[in-house]
Amino acid sequence: MYDFLSYHKEAGVGTLTLNRPGVYNAFNDGLTYEIQDVLKAVKKDDEVRVLVITGEGKAFCSGQDLKESASQKDRSFSDSLHKRYNPIIRAIRELPKPVICRLNGVAAGAGCSLALACDIIVASEEAKLIEVFINIALVLDSGSSYFLPRLIGSSKAFEMSTMGTRVSGKEAFEMGLVNKVVSANELDDAVKGYTDYYAKAPTRSIGIIKKMLNKSQNSSLNEMLEYEAYCQDIAGSSEDYKEGLNAFLEKRKPDFKGK
Template sequence: MYEFIKYTIANGVATITLNRPEVYNALNNEITFELQDALKSAKKNDEVRVLVLTGEGKAFCSGQDLKASSKEPNRSFSDSLHKRYNPIIQAIRNMPKPVICRLNGVAAGAGCSFALACDLIVAAESAKLIEVFVNIGLVLDSGSSYFLPRLVGSAKAFELATMGTRVGAKEAEAMGLINKCVADDELDSAVKTYTDYYAAAPTKAIGLMKAMLNKSQNATLSEMLEYEAYMQDIAGASHDYTEGVQAFLEKRKPNFLGK
């Protein structure tokens, strides 16, 4: 179905794998459109309860394919962002299901932005994140200017962005840039711990909480109190709320359907 990504679904878990290992999963036009399509598919598919984004081979994603873009000397950067990159970031952030980055290797430039857009990042110890834009005289894009200061603070974000600093997974975990750093050979089991949990969790409530946390970035306390009340009505009308209460009363583990 796809040429440059792999898309699989098993046991409630959709996995999207960037699949251009020979160029460290660099982003050409085609892979970005395939990724958009796969994200739309995962959003619509009720079987999907959690999504994993990762890369094939040694890298997660090395960012824009500069070799490919050099063949389009008159291309518009803003058009490329509006048509190729921004829809991917929006799709990840607006996905009503958790999105986990399985950071298997280097994430540079837009690849770093893709990782930061995910809800959770589980990284192999050898993985690195690099806001590499400054090295070719460009600015942050694909959401990095939004995510970075919110994760590490303005001063650290300025340093990482303007110096193109290489951040190893252990350091990234210490500064709150990622959720978990594990030995390379433990990456799959660490990711599975999360996917096992989310595949059996109340997906609708988690999707609502994701929307609330997104909104809270730019909202007042009063606005969030109102939004919480609104969202709680939606959650309270869900199947999983009824099941959760019933399971509590019957002293058993709930069987959430994500509805």
């Protein structure tokens, strides 16, 4: 079905795998549009309760395929971002479901941005995050200028982005860039620990929480207090809330359906 990625779903978990291992899963036009297509499908698919994004082979994603870019002489950077990259980042942040990055190897440039846009990053010790834009005299894009300072502060973000610093999986964990770092042979089990939880969690409520946290980045306390009250009414009308309450009263484990 897809030429540059693979996608499958099983037991509530969707897995999107970038599949251009020969070029370290670098983005070409086709791959970016295919990712957009999968994200649209996942949003509409009630069977998918959590999405995992990863890369085939040794790398997660090395960013834009520069050989392809060099062959397109009149390419507009802004058009490329508006049509190809920005829709991906927005779709991940607006997806009302958790998105987990299985960071199996290098994530560079826009590939680093893709990882940072996810809700949770589980990294291999062999993984590296690199904002490589400066190495060809370009600037951050695909959301990195938004995510980096919020995750690690302005000074570290400046250093990482202006020096093209290679950050290992362990260093990324210590900096707060990733949620968990494990050895390569433990990566699948570590990701499964998250997907097992989210595939049976109250998905609708998690989607609301994700929206709240996004909004809080640029809101005052009073604005968030009002928004919390608004959102709590929505969550309190869900089927999962009723199930959770009944399970508590009946002293059993809730069976959430994500509705």
